[in-house]
Structures are given as C-alpha cells and as structure tokens.
Amino acid sequence: MNVSRPAVHPVEAPPVTEAAVHGPRVRMKDVQGMPGTKGGLFLRLSQFSFAIISVSVMATTSDFRSATAFSLWSLTLAFVDIYALLVKRSLRNHKAIRLFTIGDGITSTLTFAAACASAGITVLIGNDLNKCAFNHCTRFETATAMAFISWFAMSPSFLMNFWSLASQ
Numbered sequence: 001m002n003v004s005r006p007a008v009h010p011v012e013a014p015p016v017t018e019a020a021v022h023g024p025r026v027r028m029k030d031v032q033g034m035p036g037t038k039g040g041l042f043l044r045l046s047q048f049s050f051a052i053i054s055v056s057v058m059a060t061t062s063d064f065r066s067a068t069a070f071s072l073w074s075l076t077l078a079f080v081d082i083y084a085l086l087v088k089r090s091l092r093n094h095k096a097i098r099l100f101t102i103g104d105g106i107t108s109t110l111t112f113a114a115a116c117a118s119a120g121i122t123v124l125i126g127n128d129l130n131k132c133a134f135n136h137c138t139r140f141e142t143a144t145a146m147a148f149i150s151w152f153a154m155s156p157s158f159l160m161n162f163w164s165l166a167s168q
Contacts (some may be wrong), residue, residue, distance in 0.1 A: 033160040035077065035100050036091035038086035040160070042079035046153040051111075058078035061136040072155070073107045094168055101165045104158035112156055115147035 032039025051074060076101065084091050091097070122140045126132045 031160065031164075033156050034164055035096070035161065036081055036089065036090075038085065040157065041078060041081040041085060042140050043157045044074050044081055045151055046149050047074035047157070048078055050146045050150035050153060054143045054150060057143040057146065061139050073103055074150075077103075077157075092164070092168075094163045094165075097161060097165045097168065101158070103162040104154065104161050106152060108154045111151045112146060115144055115151055118144040118147060 031037070033043055034040050039117070070073075080091070091100075118140065122137060122144055126137045132138075
C-alpha cells in the first residue's frame with residue numbers, strides 16, 4: 001500500500017480579538033419603554049398629556065402667568081418615537097441614547113422639583129395660612145397632582161434610557 005505521509009505546514013495563529021476572548025457581543029432586545037418602542041411612545045404621550053392637563057388647570061387661574069413652567073421635551077420625543085415606529089427604525093444609537101438619558105434626567109429632576117415646590121406652596125396657602133377662599137387651592141392641588149403623575153410617567157423613561165446607556 002502506497003500511502004502518502006501527511007505534510008505538516010506551519011500555520012500562524014489568528015490574532016486574538018475581543019470577540020474571541022469574550023464571545024460575540026449581542027445587542028440587547030428592545031425592552032418596552034425604551035425609545036422607539038410602543039411602550040416608550042405610551043410613556044411619552046402620558047407624560048405630555050398629564051403635563052398638558054396640569055398646565056390647563058393652572059391656566060384657568062387668574063395668576064397663571066406668574067406660576068407656570070412647561071417643557072415640550074416629552075412631546076418632542078413622542079414625535080421621535082412615532083417616527084421610529086413608522087419607519088421601523090431602532091433608536092439604539094449611542095449618541096441618541098445619551099441625549100435621551102441626559103434630557104430625561106434633567107426634565108425628570110426639574111419636573112419633580114417643580115411638583116414638590118407646588119405641593120409645598122399649596123400646603124402653605126391651604127393649611128398654614130388658611131387662605132384657600134382667596135386663592136385657587138383646588139386647582140393648584142389638581143395641577144400639582146398632575147405634575148406628580150407626569151413625573152411618575154417620566155421616571156421609567158429615564159431609567160430605561162439610563163439602563164440602555166449603561167448596557168452599551
């Protein structure tokens with residue numbers, strides 16, 4: 001039997017890459033509530049609607065001009081979410097997530113601070129000074145409650161964006 005002997009040819013080892021050491025990177029699934037998802041759109045629209053209700057209630061008072069602050073951040077990001085859902089585009093871009101996280105963090109903090117300040121003023125006027133007859137305490141309390149509900153809807157958006165940013 002005439003069997004050829006195998007020849008050994010030296011082969012250089014491929015360079016070690018991060019994917020070879022740690023395995024391939026897998027993108028995290030889009031969790032509902034993140035930008036570009038139906039849950040994210042729901043959170044944005046609920047933030048905006050409760051903020052609009054709060055501002056509308058405050059607008060019915062006579063001293064509205066001296067006691068309001070409002071942001072269109074939630075409405076803008078709701079439009080971005082609608083666009084992403086219509087064109088079926090993922091918003092998992094690192095720069096976009098960073099922008100959403102910083103914007104949501106600032107807006108969430110300011111909304112919470114404004115709601116707390118409004119609650120403090122409402123308690124001062126209603127309970128401490130007993131001047132609810134001269135002021136619009138019920139309207140202020142309703143507007144403050146809507147501001148807190150808007151903040152409750154804004155917090156998951158911030159946390160989801162922060163989680164997504166941290167996981168990249």
